[in-house]
Each structure stands twice: as C-alpha cells, then as structure tokens.
Amino acid sequence: MIARGAFIHELEAQRTRGQLAGGMDLICTYAGARSYLLARTDLYSDRNHDFIVTSDWPFNLVRQYGATLVDSEARTSEVRRCLQAFEPMFQEIDASVDLSPEYARRMCLIPYNAGQARMLLALLFDKDASVSHDRLRDVALATAYHTAQFPEIVSNNYALSDLTVREVECLSWIGEGKTSDEIALIIGISRNTVNNYITSIMNKTGAKTRSEAVAFAVRQRII
Structure with missing residues (x-):
C-alpha cells in the first residue's frame, strides 16, 4: 500500500499534469478501494448522468445505482450536509443491485464541498479489504x-458547455x-417545446426555479 508521503507527492504531480482521473485513481489506491465514483450532487438530474464527474465503476452499476445514490445525497438538508462534510460514512448497497461477487456490498461515501460545488465520492472495496479510517480522512x-x-x-458553469443557442434564447426571454406561451409565439415553436427547453436549462444549471436559472445566467454573463 502506498505510503502517505509518496501519496501526497504523486497527487501533486497528477495535479501539475492536469490529470483529474489520474489523481482519483491514486486516491482510490491510497484508500485501499477497488473503484470510485465522483459526482456533483448539486447538478443531479434523473434524466441523464451529467452529474457524474468521473468514475471507474462498472458501467452497469453506474446506470443501475449511481442516480439513486446521488439523489439521496442531493436531498440531504443543508444542516446535515454541513455536519457530514468530509466525514467518511458507510452504506450497504441494496440487495436488489446487481454487484460483482468480488465487491463488498458496503461502500464508503464522502460528501464534501469544493469551490461552489457539492461533491460526493463513493468508494467500492474488495470483500476482504482492510479499511483504514485514518486513510479515509486523508x-x-x-x-x-x-x-x-x-x-x-x-465552478457554477460546469454544466453549461452544452447549453444550446435556443436554450439561451428562451432563458433571455424568461429574463424579460x-x-x-409568449416565448412560443415570439420564437415560433410550441409551448411544450419551450417547456422542454426550460426543463433542460434547469437541469444544466442546477436551478430549482426559473428565477434561479435567470439569476445564475446573469451572474455567469450568459444573458
């Protein structure tokens, strides 16, 4: 198992090289874990998996369980989230989830904040793995x-790279x-299509209301 000093040195090297996934692989190894999933809980959407930043979980497990896991964390109250930040917790994986037999069904969850983002790291271990709580705090x-x-x-514009021209146009009219119905008439599309654009905007920005989406867009100088 990698020593603490060597871990810190190599993690800094991964940062210098701009290797997000490489650093996460190293962190996973240092923890004694088999695989990891890193997600932004403030961007959770049940329509896609854009909230997953990087992961080496088996794909079927991400598809089957990733959304359920992150949804649970996204619904946590602000007070509880503050109290749990940076505190490793363990959770049993539901028996209905198809998991390869070499994995333990007990995973480690570490919620934390980074910049403006609310993050969650989920670690999977081998069945016979020895887990160090000191290492998990590291x-x-x-x-x-x-x-x-x-x-x-x-940053707050993490999910905006694929905001379409039409979505920005709708967002601008919402700001007005x-x-x-009025936007549909102005642009020349159906009301349902407008609402679909608005739903997509809110998913991508993490906004809960139209007003939040507009305020976010103004702060980011999108409109």
Whole structure:
C-alpha cells in the first residue's frame, strides 16, 4: 500500500499534469478501494448522468445505482450536509443491485464541498479489504484539494458547455418576464417545446426555479 508521503507527492504531480482521473485513481489506491465514483450532487438530474464527474465503476452499476445514490445525497438538508462534510460514512448497497461477487456490498461515501460545488465520492472495496479510517480522512481532504484544482469541474458553469443557442434564447426571454406561451409565439415553436427547453436549462444549471436559472445566467454573463 502506498505510503502517505509518496501519496501526497504523486497527487501533486497528477495535479501539475492536469490529470483529474489520474489523481482519483491514486486516491482510490491510497484508500485501499477497488473503484470510485465522483459526482456533483448539486447538478443531479434523473434524466441523464451529467452529474457524474468521473468514475471507474462498472458501467452497469453506474446506470443501475449511481442516480439513486446521488439523489439521496442531493436531498440531504443543508444542516446535515454541513455536519457530514468530509466525514467518511458507510452504506450497504441494496440487495436488489446487481454487484460483482468480488465487491463488498458496503461502500464508503464522502460528501464534501469544493469551490461552489457539492461533491460526493463513493468508494467500492474488495470483500476482504482492510479499511483504514485514518486513510479515509486523508482521502476526504485530498479529494477536495484535488478536485478544487480543476475550476471547470467545480465552478457554477460546469454544466453549461452544452447549453444550446435556443436554450439561451428562451432563458433571455424568461429574463424579460415572458411566459412559456409568449416565448412560443415570439420564437415560433410550441409551448411544450419551450417547456422542454426550460426543463433542460434547469437541469444544466442546477436551478430549482426559473428565477434561479435567470439569476445564475446573469451572474455567469450568459444573458
């Protein structure tokens, strides 16, 4: 198992090389884990997996369980989230989830904040793995440090790279106080299509209301 000093040195080297996934692989190894999933819980959407930043979980497990796991964390109250930040917790994987037999069904969850983002690291271990709580505390801090070095991951515009021209147009009209019916008439599309654009905008920005989406877009100078 990699020593603490060597771990810190190599993690810094991964940061210098701009290797997010490489650093996460190293963190996973230091923890004694078999695989990891890193997600932004503030970007959770049940329509896609854009909230997953990087992962080496088996694909079927990400598809089957990733959304359920992150949804649970996303619904956590702000007070509880503050109290649990950087604190490793263990959770049993539901028996209905198809998991390869070499994995333990008890995973480690580490919620934390990095920049403007609310993050969650989920670690899977081998059945016979020996888990060090001291190392997991190191992992919590190291993961926060490592991900904070990648502003494109932890900034508020992380999910905006695929905001379409039409979505920005709808967002601009919302900012002008227009309703879905009015926007549909102005742009020349159906009301349902406008609402689909608005739903997509809110998923990508993490906004809960139209007003939040507009405020976010103004702060980011999108509109």
